[in-house]
Structure formats: C-alpha cells, structure tokens
Amino acid sequence: MLLATAGIALIAGSAAAQMQTPGTAPAQGPDAPRDPAGSDPQANQPIVPDAEFDSALPPLSGDINAPLEPMPATAAATTTESSEAQAQAQAAAAQPIAPGELPSAPPPDPVLNQPLEPLSAFNTVPLQTVKDTQDADIPDIRYASEVRGLDPLGLTDEFNSLSALREGKGKADNATQVAARGREDEQLAVRLMKSLGYYDGTAISTIESVPGEKGGLRAIVSATPGQQYKLGTITVDAQPTTPPDLVRRELPLKTGDPIEAARVQAAEANVSLKLPQMGYPFVKVGDRDILLDEQTGRGDYTLPVDTGPRSSFGVLRTEGDPVFDLKHLNVFPRFDQGQLYDNRKTDDLREALVATGLFNGVGVQPVPTGTILPDGTEQVDIMVSQTRGPAKSLAGGVGFQTGQGVTAEGTFTNRNRFPPEGALILGAIAGTQQQGVSATFRRQNAGRRDRTVTFVASALRANYDAFEAFTGTLSGRISYDSTPIWQKRFTYAYGFELVGTNESVFDFAENDRTRRTYGVLALPGQAMFDTSDNLLNPTRGYRLKLNLSPETSVQGAVRPYARTLVEATAYYPVSDSLVIAGRVRAGGIFGIARDDLAPSRRYYGGGGGSVRGYGFQRLGPLEPVSSLVPGDKDRDEIKDLRPIGGRSLNEFSIEARYRFGNFGIVPFIDAGNSYESSLPTASDLKFGAGIGGRFYTNFGPMRVDVATPLNPRPGDPKVALYISIGQAF
Incomplete structure (x- = not known):
C-alpha cells in the first residue's frame, strides 16, 4: 500500500515538473498554433531529421518469402526498479528445481483434525427463497392503461381488444412486466395504424406512478399517426x-x-x-x-x-372408393359439356353429393386436359374423388301435444340398400294414441337430380276423440323437392294411395257410434311456389301451396269425390331479430256427403299445427246432444261429445318471432274451425292465443308452445302444450 502511494506521488511530481517546465518541441497538427511573423526559424522543423530516422530502420530483405529476422536486443532508455525485480522473478521461476530441493510442506491446519459435529446439531429449517418472500415483501402491482391518438382513426376499440396491457387486467408481478406489455402495445398500435395507411405512424409507451397509491402505475400508449398514404x-x-x-x-x-x-x-x-x-x-x-x-x-x-387458361366444362372423372359410377354421377351436375367454366356449379355438385349422406369424404376439382376447343377455351374435366361412408343409420324423435299425447318414432335406414341411392327405411311409431309400423323404399335422384320415387307400406292404429281406426296403406309418390342445399321456387309431387281402414263412425240413423270398413283409392297431387329465404326457418318471402286429391270411397257403393286444400304463408322481417309470420289455409271436399266419408279423410281443426289452445281435432261439428245417454256419468256432459269432422276448413295464424342468439320468444294468435258444408265460412271462428319458446339448432328450431282458447266450449282445455321440431308454419 505504501509502495503504491509512493508510486502515485512520483508520477504526480513528475507531471507537475513537466507542467512547470514546458518542452521545447513545437506542436504539430491542424490545431497547432501558427507563427504569423515567422520569427522562429525552427518552428516548422521536424523533431527527428529524416536522414536520422531512415538510418535507424533495420534493413529489409527483398525476398517476401524469407523467414522473419530476430529482433535485436536493445537496452531500454530507462528501467524502473519494479521492472528489474519482475524480470529477476521471471528468470528465477524459469530455472529448474534440482532433485532433493523440494520445498517442505506447510504444517497441517489443526481445525482439520477436530471430530465432525453430530447431525442432530445441524439446523434443518430450509432457507427462505425469493418465491417464499415474494408475496410478503413485494407489493402487488396494479396499473391502469390508456391509449391516446387512435380514437380519431376509429382504432381504439380494436386496440383495446388486442392490447397486452388490457389482457393483463391491470395486474402484474412487477413494473418490468408492465413495461414489457407496453412495448408490445407500441408495436400493436403501429400495426393498426399501418393497416389504415399510416405507414409513418409511431407509438411510445410510458409508465408513471400514481401519487398516493402504493404499487399503483399508469401505462400510457401514445400514438402519432402521421400522414395517411x-x-x-x-x-x-x-x-x-x-x-x-x-x-x-x-x-x-x-x-x-x-x-x-x-x-x-x-x-x-x-x-x-x-x-x-x-x-x-x-x-x-x-x-x-x-x-x-x-x-x-x-x-x-x-x-x-x-389467370391461367380460359376454360370450359369437359366430362366427369372419378377416383377413390366409388360409391356411384359415372352414369349416376352425371345425374348431379347442373352444367353441360362445353359450357364456360363456373366454379359455383362445381361447388353445387360437391354439395349435392355430400347431401346423399353416403360419403365420408368427397372432392370435386377441375383438371386441365390441354384440349383447345373451337371457341379458344381449354377443356377441363371434373375429377370426383370418392370415399365411401356408412350407409346405415338409426334415428328417433319424441313429441308431445295436448289431445294427441306423447308420440315416439324411430327409423332404421339403409340409404344404399338398392344401389344407386335405393334406400330401405323401416319405421315404428309408439304413442299414447297411435301405434304402427312401416316399410319404405325410396330412390333419390331417380334419373334426375332431386327427383324422388317412394313406395310405402304401413299399418297404423289411431285412437283419437274423433275416430278410432285400424288402417293399412300402400302408396307410391314421385316428387321434385326442395332440399336445404338447393331450395327451389317450384316443387311438385303426385302419386297414388290404396287405403283399407276399419273405423268407428257416428251413425246418425242409429244415433250412436258403430264400426265400418272403407276402401279408398286416391291420386293426390301437390304444387308449391316458394320465395322464402330458408326452408326450415324462413325470415322473408312467401309460400303458396295447392293440394288436390281425386278420390273414390268404397263402402257399400263407389262414391268419387275430390279433396282440396290451399295454403299461403308470408314472412316479413321487421328487424334483424324480429319477423312477423302469417298463415291462411282453407280446404273443401266436393262430390260426397260427409257421412259417406271415412272419418280419417274428413277435415278437423285444433292442435299444434292448426288452432293452438284447442285439443287435437277437437274443432268442428260434434256428436248431437241427443246421443248422450241419460244417467251415464261418463257421457252426461257436453264436454264428452266427440268431434265428427267436416267437409271444409279455414285457419288463420299470426306470429311475432323474436330471436336473441340461439333462443327466441314467439307470441301468437290463431283462429279457425271446420264445417259440415263443402265450403268454409267465417262464422263461429274459434280463437286461441299463447306464447312459445324457440331453441335454434343446425337442423331447425326446437319449439315449445303454450296456448289457451279465447272462446272455449265446454270440454276444451284451459291450457294446451305443444313440443315439436320446426316452426308452426
């Protein structure tokens, strides 16, 4: 320590002496003072003459590949005592140690010879870590965040939705974390400004303490947009x-x-x-x-x-695990060979194939052929990649309606039992008032896309207030239908029905019910014009539907007649969440007396698809009061009279469908009745009102309606409940 102090003193003294006695060498360089008068002839002379400097340089060899020459030893101008001592120490260290001259070992440390402490004497309490003391010693960081400069650009809301500071919800472990989030938000602000054309925009984040709040900070992101390009x-x-x-x-x-x-x-x-x-x-x-x-x-x-080549449609090709051959595949396209290419028609082909339900995967892609057509376009073929899917499925459903009871249905379907698209459908229905089985053959896309051929054989027992019937049916139908993928403005259906039914019927001659057997041959037809925007849940447009069925009833004699039904529905969107829906329906049966009709072929009103609030098929003519048996406790009230149906029908409905998210509320009012005459009248209308709830799903709304009759008759329920799938109309 003393030597170091002395050394410093010597250096300081030498420097002071030099300061007091300036050197005589003139300063050189651009900042050196000039002698304007030129009074000093040595002022611009070099310190060392050039000749003396050149002579001091060692000679250089002309051979660039020669080895380096050793540096000649020269005596230093001045050598300090400390440098000499260091050199002597290095020389001594370089001398080898002679044998037998090894230095003696130092004496052992007496502490090492002491016995070890027993383990029981050690303190086994673990040391506190930073994590252990974090909550106790470090205050919670709470911060507020603010962005400035983005509001005029309309970017504040978008910034806040993506902000790292906002995502932290005003909490952080330390101020460094808050600052890091602020830097992230700087970059976010710049990106958002650039998205609107402000490419010169800058942003800076600042963190400041909140006076009076322990651990309280305010993070501010300030954005400067600059010019918009x-x-x-x-x-x-x-x-x-x-x-x-x-x-x-x-x-x-x-x-x-x-x-x-x-x-x-x-x-x-x-x-x-x-x-x-x-x-x-x-x-x-x-x-x-x-x-x-x-x-x-x-x-x-x-x-x-x-752009690639301008192209026209060619032919279909197929690859993969084929579900359909090329002959059936060519039923689906809505384009012709040689027509200018339009990928919307390619997408339509893909959706139609998916709708068959027979594929695990299906791809439809254009493939260039290199063939140039006369109009200068290149022919592109359409490659259909098929992956076979399961053809069999089980389905079921349960519903409830006042007056109709609980109904459960189940079906087993093999959609490709008779290829192509020949389905076998076995169904069963079990309910409190109807039970039955059915077998259906259905071929979809039969020779034409969306044309369906159906044959049904069924047996059904129905036990309603209006009638009890055991019915067997064999029917066939050809239809051109709308689908959820391709909704059509005009659809139609026609076919036949062979019905054999044994039913209970009120015999006016006997003033009591009896059973009769009827045979019915019908040729039903239907036409529909549809401008609505959705098949399952329409919100705008209208629909017109006409049903006409020439029929012959055989019950002792052949009696031809015709059943007709006209229906119109309309949908008007008041707003995005409110739709007003209305329906008018009227029907009539001509050419036969009511009592010659099988009860199951007559018109009835009331129920979930008619006038809600009244029991199923309860509206219309009833048995005469004279049919009641005096003294019979089961039949001594007007409410026990059964409906006998009519030859005409009219119905009116209006709904306000209010939707919020996947749910909806639907207040409604219905009116209608059925009549003995062939034409309906406006007299004796029955009104029902109620409110419904809707839960909207991908396959249609789930419907729950509660209604009450406004002008009930004796025996009508006070409240009716309806649960089903789909809107009422």
Whole structure:
C-alpha cells in the first residue's frame, strides 16, 4: 500500500515538473498554433531529421518469402526498479528445481483434525427463497392503461381488444412486466395504424406512478399517426383475358383510395372469387407491391395475376372408393359439356353429393386436359374423388301435444340398400294414441337430380276423440323437392294411395257410434311456389301451396269425390331479430256427403299445427246432444261429445318471432274451425292465443308452445302444450 502511494506521488511530481517546465518541441497538427511573423526559424522543423530516422530502420530483405529476422536486443532508455525485480522473478521461476530441493510442506491446519459435529446439531429449517418472500415483501402491482391518438382513426376499440396491457387486467408481478406489455402495445398500435395507411405512424409507451397509491402505475400508449398514404397508379400484371379488362374490373380499387389493408385484401380476394366464376378456374393472385412516396403521400400499386387458361366444362372423372359410377354421377351436375367454366356449379355438385349422406369424404376439382376447343377455351374435366361412408343409420324423435299425447318414432335406414341411392327405411311409431309400423323404399335422384320415387307400406292404429281406426296403406309418390342445399321456387309431387281402414263412425240413423270398413283409392297431387329465404326457418318471402286429391270411397257403393286444400304463408322481417309470420289455409271436399266419408279423410281443426289452445281435432261439428245417454256419468256432459269432422276448413295464424342468439320468444294468435258444408265460412271462428319458446339448432328450431282458447266450449282445455321440431308454419 505504501509502495503504491509512493508510486502515485512520483508520477504526480513528475507531471507537475513537466507542467512547470514546458518542452521545447513545437506542436504539430491542424490545431497547432501558427507563427504569423515567422520569427522562429525552427518552428516548422521536424523533431527527428529524416536522414536520422531512415538510418535507424533495420534493413529489409527483398525476398517476401524469407523467414522473419530476430529482433535485436536493445537496452531500454530507462528501467524502473519494479521492472528489474519482475524480470529477476521471471528468470528465477524459469530455472529448474534440482532433485532433493523440494520445498517442505506447510504444517497441517489443526481445525482439520477436530471430530465432525453430530447431525442432530445441524439446523434443518430450509432457507427462505425469493418465491417464499415474494408475496410478503413485494407489493402487488396494479396499473391502469390508456391509449391516446387512435380514437380519431376509429382504432381504439380494436386496440383495446388486442392490447397486452388490457389482457393483463391491470395486474402484474412487477413494473418490468408492465413495461414489457407496453412495448408490445407500441408495436400493436403501429400495426393498426399501418393497416389504415399510416405507414409513418409511431407509438411510445410510458409508465408513471400514481401519487398516493402504493404499487399503483399508469401505462400510457401514445400514438402519432402521421400522414395517411393513398393509392397512386394501379397496375395489374396479367395475361390477356376475355373481356380484356376482366381482372382490372374485378379489382375494386381506384386512385385516391386510402391504402387500407382490409380494402386492399378484399379487392384481391374479389379477383380470386370472381375469375373462377367467369371461366378461369386456375387463377392465382400474386404478392402485391406498393411503392410509397413520402413527398406526395401516394403509393403506386402493382398486382401480378396468373389467370391461367380460359376454360370450359369437359366430362366427369372419378377416383377413390366409388360409391356411384359415372352414369349416376352425371345425374348431379347442373352444367353441360362445353359450357364456360363456373366454379359455383362445381361447388353445387360437391354439395349435392355430400347431401346423399353416403360419403365420408368427397372432392370435386377441375383438371386441365390441354384440349383447345373451337371457341379458344381449354377443356377441363371434373375429377370426383370418392370415399365411401356408412350407409346405415338409426334415428328417433319424441313429441308431445295436448289431445294427441306423447308420440315416439324411430327409423332404421339403409340409404344404399338398392344401389344407386335405393334406400330401405323401416319405421315404428309408439304413442299414447297411435301405434304402427312401416316399410319404405325410396330412390333419390331417380334419373334426375332431386327427383324422388317412394313406395310405402304401413299399418297404423289411431285412437283419437274423433275416430278410432285400424288402417293399412300402400302408396307410391314421385316428387321434385326442395332440399336445404338447393331450395327451389317450384316443387311438385303426385302419386297414388290404396287405403283399407276399419273405423268407428257416428251413425246418425242409429244415433250412436258403430264400426265400418272403407276402401279408398286416391291420386293426390301437390304444387308449391316458394320465395322464402330458408326452408326450415324462413325470415322473408312467401309460400303458396295447392293440394288436390281425386278420390273414390268404397263402402257399400263407389262414391268419387275430390279433396282440396290451399295454403299461403308470408314472412316479413321487421328487424334483424324480429319477423312477423302469417298463415291462411282453407280446404273443401266436393262430390260426397260427409257421412259417406271415412272419418280419417274428413277435415278437423285444433292442435299444434292448426288452432293452438284447442285439443287435437277437437274443432268442428260434434256428436248431437241427443246421443248422450241419460244417467251415464261418463257421457252426461257436453264436454264428452266427440268431434265428427267436416267437409271444409279455414285457419288463420299470426306470429311475432323474436330471436336473441340461439333462443327466441314467439307470441301468437290463431283462429279457425271446420264445417259440415263443402265450403268454409267465417262464422263461429274459434280463437286461441299463447306464447312459445324457440331453441335454434343446425337442423331447425326446437319449439315449445303454450296456448289457451279465447272462446272455449265446454270440454276444451284451459291450457294446451305443444313440443315439436320446426316452426308452426
């Protein structure tokens, strides 16, 4: 320590002496003082003459490959005592140690010879870690976050939804974590500003303490947008098209538009969407290039587009595990060979195949052929990739209606039992008032897409207030139907029915019920015009439906007649969540007396699909009061009179369907009745009102309606409940 102090003193003294006695060498360099008068002749002379300097240099060899020469030993100008001592120590260390001259070992430490402490004397309490003391010693960090400068751009809400500071919910382990979240939000603010064309935008986050709050911070993200860049020239780099400006026309951008990310991306997506609909199935949109000019605030935009060949439809091909052969596959397309390519029709083909329910997977893709057609387009074939799926399924459903009771149905379906698409469907129904079985053969897409041929054989027992019947039916039907994938404006159906039924009927001649057997041959037909926007849950448009069925009843004699029914429904959207729906239905039976009709072929009112609030089939003519047996406790009230049905019907309904999310509330009012005459009248209408709940699913709404009759008759229920799938109409 003393030596170091002395050394410092010597150095300081030497420096002081030099300060007091300046050197005589003149200063050199650009900052050296000048002698304006030139009074000192040695002022600009070098410290060492050039000749003396050159002579001091060692001679250099001309051979660049020669080995380096050793540096000659030279005596130092000055050598301190400490340098000499260091050199002597190094020389001594370099001398080898002679044998027998090893230094003696130091004496052993007496502490090492002491015995070890017993384990019981040790303190076994674990040391506290940082984690153990964190909650006790470190205060909780609470912070508030704020963003400035984004509100004029309309970006505040989007920023808040993505903010790392907001995601932390105002809590952090320490201030460093808050600062890190602030830096993330700086980058977020810059990205959002660039998405609107503010490419010069900057953002900075600051963390400040909140006075008076322990551990309270305020994180502020301040954004400065700068100027907004707008589109300058717009260039599309693409092959020639038909029409020539097709790509530019389908790119909805114009000079002067802000360079907003969403606007630009949507315009480019429109090109990818529209060109395949106009004959270019293989279009590829490249990466855009935008050259910004900060002086003008404009960005010149260039978009490369590979349109590929203009194409027309060719033929279908197939690969994979075939469910359908090419003959049946050609039933589905809605395009003809040689027609200009439109990928919407390709997508429609894919959806129609998926709707059959026979595929685990199905792909439909255009395949280039290289064949150039006379109109200059290239033929593209459509490759259908098939993966077979399960053809068998089980399904079931349960419903309840006042007056009809509980009904449970189940079906087993083999959708491809008779290929192609020949389904065998076995069904059973079990309920409190009906039981039965059925077997159905159904061929879908029979020679034409969406045309269905159906044959049904069924046996059913029904026990209602209106009648009790044992019925066997054999029927056939050809229909052109709407589907959830392709809803059609015009649909139709026609067919036949052979019905044999044994039913209880009120015999006016005997003033009592009896059983009769009827044979019925019917040729039912139906036509429907539909402008609604949805098959299962319409919200706008209207539907018109006409049913006409020429029939012959055989019960002792042949009696031909005709059953007719007309129905109109309309849907008006008041708002996105409220739809007003209305229905009018009227029907009549002509050419036969009511009492010659089988009770099951007559018209009845009341129930979940008619006038809610009244029992199933309870509206209309009833048995005469004279049929009551005096003294019979079961039949001495008017409420025990049974309906006998009529030859005409009218119904009116209006609903207000209010939906919120997947749920809905539907207040409604219904009116109607059935009549003995062939034409309905407006007299003696029965009204019902109620409210319903809806739960909306992918396959349609679940419906629960509660209703009450407004002008009930004796025996009508005070409250009726209906549970089913689908809207009432």
